[in-house]
């Protein structure tokens with residue numbers, strides 16, 4: 001892959017827009033590093049960090065089209081819910097409209113978000129769940145953040161961490177099994193008639 005200087009600039013812009021997903025104390029350093037990076041190094045940087053999808057494409061559209069791997073929780077025809085890779089709390093989820101110009105204020109989006117919130121509450125038992133809308137790379141996103149009360153700042157989750165969390169969240173709740181009793185209740189051979197009650 002050979003990047004033109006325009007492409008390199010585009011990628012830098014995309015990276016800078018993603019700064020918000022890094023821990024606060026590292027943002028300044030990362031920003032400096034990106035801004036001062038010569039175009040020739042951008043290519044190696046994106047290879048090293050497996051950011052090849054960043055070209056001119058929106059990373060969320062890339063997730064939706066399965067070009068970028070993600071940890072999915074729920075999906076319907078218009079929305080996809082994935083785990084945030086730089087979460088603020090355990091279960092931090094992004095709801096992505098499948099269209100880049102999609103709507104996060106529609107009733108469908110709200111119902112989908114409620115379903116996610118319900119799932120997170122059921123599986124992770126947070127104290128509360130916060131919901132907010134935002135745009136990254138111009139792609140509208142609904143963020144669902146379970147709050148446990150001990151969160152401090154975002155961290156970079158590992159694939160293993162996200163995979164096991166994904167399994168925990170999407171695992172169906174096992175119904176309690178009740179042993180079926182197959183005893184045959186035999187009818188008594190003789191039915192005794194009770195004497196009429198005397199009041």
Ligand SMILES: [Zn+2]
Nearest residue numbers: 058061100139
């Ligand atoms: Zn997009």
